[in-house]
Amino acid sequence: MVERMARGTATMRATVRRWTRRRAGTRPADARGRSAWTRGRVLAAAAVLTAALLTFHRAVPDSLGGPASLLESFLPWLGLVVVALLALGLLRRSALALVALLLPVAAWTYLFGGLLLPAPEPGADDLVVVQHNVSDENTDPAGTARALAGAGPDLIALQELVPPALAVYEKTLAPDYPYRTVQGTVGLWSKHPLTDAGPLDIRPRDITEDWSRGLRAVAHTPHGEIAAYVVHLPSVRMGAGGLASSRRDESARLLGQAVAAEELSRVILAGDLNGTVDDRGLDPLTGRLNVAERGVAFSFPAAFPLARIDQVMARSATVTRIRTLPATGSDHLPVAARITPDRSPAQDGPTKDTGDAGP
The missing domain is CATH 1.20.58 (Methane Monooxygenase Hydroxylase; Chain G, domain 1)
Structure with a gap:
């Protein structure tokens, strides 16, 4: 009797221990x-x-x-x-x-x-902007231009434009994008008239050679005037001392100052910024401009994209979605951004009209 009770007690204890382990989620x-x-x-x-x-x-x-x-x-x-x-x-x-x-x-x-969430449905007032560093070693500029135009953007921003490829881009894009401005190695093609086109000085102080990698123009869209900036910030290099980004950071500060002084309320900035929107080196820009709300769009390197260093940002507008386009002859992937202008932007200041920037 006592032996049976002892066995029963031991069995009950074992059962309690198993139940406790299951309840606690332990093993x-x-x-x-x-x-x-x-x-x-x-x-x-x-x-x-x-x-x-x-x-x-x-x-x-x-x-x-x-x-x-x-x-x-x-x-x-x-x-x-x-x-x-x-x-x-x-x-x-x-x-x-x-x-x-x-x-x-x-x-x-x-x-x-x-x-990663779905983007809202496109609106009637939306603008599409394509940004692409076409590479100065691109062997198929005509094919690249056709691919970018095939996305049907309102604005196309390009970097690393060099002769004789520049003439090919101008000829290929001219039928659908009659308005353009090219300053140094950056250019903007538009379906809408451009005025006030000119270079933008974002050259770091220690660069003494000829260096023109920024422009500003005013795009006269059906939704009003928009100040369009196209830029190519200096590269960030890895060396024995680590990551060298001082030139990129200085150029970003100069660009941020230009955006802050912009009199038009609506601004679109497109460019190869050689940095992601999380990089603190781009704070002078991300602190003043809206970045994409939807889409990852890693754009570099094209063979195995690891980061999006090609950016489209906006002020008094929302970048509702950004995506990559198929690869071209460049080491970057093109990105396309959909932008929804604010319905009631702040009062625009005057701008100096220097004439259309056309073909």
């Missing part, structure tokens, strides 16, 4: 005595660190080789770290790691989840 301890809530501490710490980098990337110092700009250029790719940590957490059967992963998942979703 038996491993060979080292660690439960699902105590193993996987390294994975949990890595998850917390990933969440901190996503949330507080602006706190990372940008000295000694520019680690912050490098991090911010590839910030969306931290999502792959989250996926890897999830796989390892499942493999380790670590409840601790899986719960900790909720932090970077929430941070990534907050920062980038909205880009």
